[in-house]
Each structure stands twice: as C-alpha cells, then as structure tokens.
Amino acid sequence: xxxxxxxxxxxxxxxxxxxxxxxxxxxxxxxxxxxxxxxxxxxxxxxxxxxxxxxxxxxxxxxxxxxxxxxxxxxxxxxxxxxxxxxxxxxxxxxxxxxxxxxxxxxxxxxxxxxxxxxxxxxxxxxxxxxxxxxxxxxxxxxxxxxxxxxxxxxxxxxxxxxxxxxxxxxxxxxxxxxxxxxxxxxxxxxxxxxxxxxxxxxxxxxxxxxxx
Amino acid sequence: xxxxxxxxxxxxxxxxxxxxxxxxxxxxxxxxxxxxxxxxxxxxxxxxxxxxxxxxxxxxxxxxxxxxxxxxxxxxxxxxxxxxxxxxxxxxxxxxxxxxxxxxxxxxxxxxxxxxxxxxxxxxxxxxxxxxxxxxxxxxxxxxxxxxxxxxxxxxxxxxxxxxxxxxxxxxxxxxxxxxxxxxxxxxxxxxxxxxxxxxx
Numbered sequence: 516x517x518x519x520x521x522x523x524x525x526x527x528x529x530x531x532x533x534x535x536x537x538x539x540x541x542x543x544x545x546x547x548x549x550x551x552x553x554x555x556x557x558x559x560x561x562x563x564x565x566x567x568x569x570x571x572x573x574x575x576x577x578x579x580x581x582x583x584x585x586x587x588x589x590x591x592x593x594x595x596x597x598x599x600x601x602x603x604x605x606x607x608x609x610x611x612x613x614x615x616x617x618x619x620x621x622x623x624x625x626x627x628x629x630x631x632x633x634x635x636x637x638x639x640x641x642x643x644x645x646x647x648x649x650x651x652x653x654x655x656x657x658x659x660x661x662x663x664x665x666x667x668x669x670x671x672x673x674x675x676x677x678x679x680x681x682x683x684x685x686x687x688x689x690x691x692x693x694x695x696x697x698x699x700x701x702x703x704x705x706x707x708x709x710x711x712x713x714x715x716x717x718x719x720x721x722x723x724x725x726x727x728x
Numbered sequence: 729x730x731x732x733x734x735x736x737x738x739x740x741x742x743x744x745x746x747x748x749x750x751x752x753x754x755x756x757x758x759x760x761x762x763x764x765x766x767x768x769x770x771x772x773x774x775x776x777x778x779x780x781x782x783x784x785x786x787x788x789x790x791x792x793x794x795x796x797x798x799x800x801x802x803x804x805x806x807x808x809x810x811x812x813x814x815x816x817x818x819x820x821x822x823x824x825x826x827x828x829x830x831x832x833x834x835x836x837x838x839x840x841x842x843x844x845x846x847x848x849x850x851x852x853x854x855x856x857x858x859x860x861x862x863x864x865x866x867x868x869x870x871x872x873x874x875x876x877x878x879x880x881x882x883x884x885x886x887x888x889x890x891x892x893x894x895x896x897x898x899x900x901x902x903x904x905x906x907x908x909x910x911x912x913x914x915x916x917x918x919x920x921x922x923x924x925x926x927x928x929x
Contacts (some may be wrong), residue, residue, distance in 0.1 A: 530799075531797040531799065535797055536797055536799055536800045539795070539796055539797055539800055539804060540800055540803060540804065540807070543804045543807045543808065544807060546811075547807050547808070547810070547811040550811050550815060551811060551814055551815065554814070554815040554818045554819070555818060557818075558818040558819055558821065558822040559818075561822035561823070562818070562821045562822045562825075565821075565822065565825040566825070569825065653829075655832075657908070660904065
C-alpha cells in the first residue's frame, strides 16, 4: 500500500514527456476535426438551401407578380440559360407572370455602404427601362438610421417605378420630381447614396446586355 | 443523492445564476454583452448559444480533467471550446439563418469569451462532470438572463418594440441611441448599479 502511494506521488510530480503532450493535443485535434467534418457535412446542404430560399423570395419580391423564373448566365457578351444553383456571380433572373409573359430581370449588385458592403437585388424591365422593385440582401448599416434602407416604406416607394435613364439621381428628401430621382432618407444620406450607386452599378453592368436581348 | 449533496448542487446552480452572475457580478464576457444586445431576440440567441457551448465544454473538460497534462490544458480547452462553437455556428446558420446573419462575427467570437475558458479552468478542471454541468447550467442561464435584461431594455427604448412586436403607437419616437453602442454602456451601467443596490439592501 505504502509503495503504491509512493509510486503515484512520483508519477504526479514527474513532468509528462513531450510524447504525452503531443498525443493529448493530437487526439483532441483529431476528435475535434471529426466532429467539425460531421457537422459540416450535415449542415452544408441545409445552409445552401436556406440561402437559395432567401434569394428566391427576394426575386419574387422585386418582380411583383412573378410566379416563376429562369436563371441566365453571362457567357462572353450574350446570355445563356443556366441551371439554378450553378455558382457564378454573373447571373440574372428572368421572371414570368402567371400567364407565362416575361416581367423583367432580377439583378444582384453590391457597393460599399456606410459601414460595410451593401448588397441588394432589384427588378428591371428592359421594355420600359424602369426599376420596379428593390430589396437589400446584406448590410450592416447603422441600426435606426442607415438600416432604414431595408424597411422604410417611404424610401422603398422610390423603387416601384423608377426610370434608369440617363442615370438614377439622389435628391434631398421631398424634392423628387423627375422619374429618375430618388428621395433620400433624412439622416441616412450615405446609406441612401449607397443604394442609388448600387442600382447604377448594376445597370452599368447589365443594361446594355439586357436591352439588346 | 444525499440531502447534503443536493443542497450543494443547488448552491452551485444559484451561484452562477445570481450570487456570482457572470455579467452583473464578475463582469465577464463584455464583448457580446455590448455588441449584440440591441434587440431581445439577438440577446436570447447569443445567451442560448453561449449556454450550449458552456454546457458542452465544461462537461467535456471535467470528464478528461485527469487525462489532460496541465502543461497543455489551456490549449486543449480551447480546442474543445472552439469545436463546440463552430458546430453551433454551423447549426445556427442552417436552422436560423436570420438570427445567424444578425449575430454575424459574434458567434465565432464565443471561443474567446472569457466566461467559458474561465469556468473550464476555475471549476470544470477541478470538479466532477455532474457538478461541472450544473455549474455551467447556472452560469449559462445567468449570462442569458443578464443579456436578455439588457436586450429587452434597449429594444423597448431604442426601437419601441419587444421581440419585434411594436409596443407603442405611431407617436412614439424611438431613442435611437439605445440601439447604438452608447446605449449598451448606459444600460449596463444602470443595471450594474441597480444590481449592486439591490444586493447590498
């Protein structure tokens, strides 16, 4: 009994060898890695599905009356029909109404906002050269001020019928007169400007291609 | 379980929930406390995520407390904690994308919440898994309770709503500053003061 206690004491006092330390960390890392891979394999399809659902909902929102859409991809200088979910940035979504008539295109774009990237999607009708809907997809604008670009009904009213030619212009709140002008949100000029620049950037990238189609 | 043991378990549990509340008494984990308590739902999501990480890591650290050599214990704890956090990050992104988007970078940052490593080092490394679980439950719920108190106050004053349900009519002008960073400091200061007064009374 006494000897046993003695041995135990020496074991505790002895420094564990480097091998023991390496094995401990190695085992911890291995088990952790396995857990992470398992969790990733399980959640990855769910995450992708959730993102696709969010994008789909946004497309229906910016193209009022839209009931189904096709994905088009930019190949060189012309559009080609693509499979949904094919992962490239150069995509637009052509929406159709119940009767199967074309409504317009949903276009994604992003610019620098007040704090971080503002990413959004908007509906564009080539025949009338107007924007008919806009939704913010991602932004970290100041809560209570800049984030009004996401939900402020009066601001979003600007994008229900907005001419894109010659270009979209931001004016002070209440001064909108021309069809291509956007009323800024008081106290959120930079965020409002970001939205206008987002629309202009998206139009610069796509207008020519979509108009000639 | 003897009565004495039961009594000590209740003491451990209440310790985290009230007597040594991580936010109001120990003032630990201030980064998420300031950053994500602008609405009640964000506070709740952050609190529950932290609670789950704390339960998992404390129990695991305690289970292996005799197998981990003390020279590499902190490193091993961090590996355990980071694993739980990443798994929770994945699941939150999959099951509650909206909340995940709001909390953003603050979910991965749970790894460096000193409350979690603090409990692993101060309690789980020296106690049985059962006790460590109860300690983690008390501390986690205490943390959630504190975050939620701040979040509720900030959302009511700063947005005029609670859990996104509007409370006041059109006439209410929200105190925007309450959802901005200064509002977090004000609210925490007043709650700390109130907690102190209440406890010393």
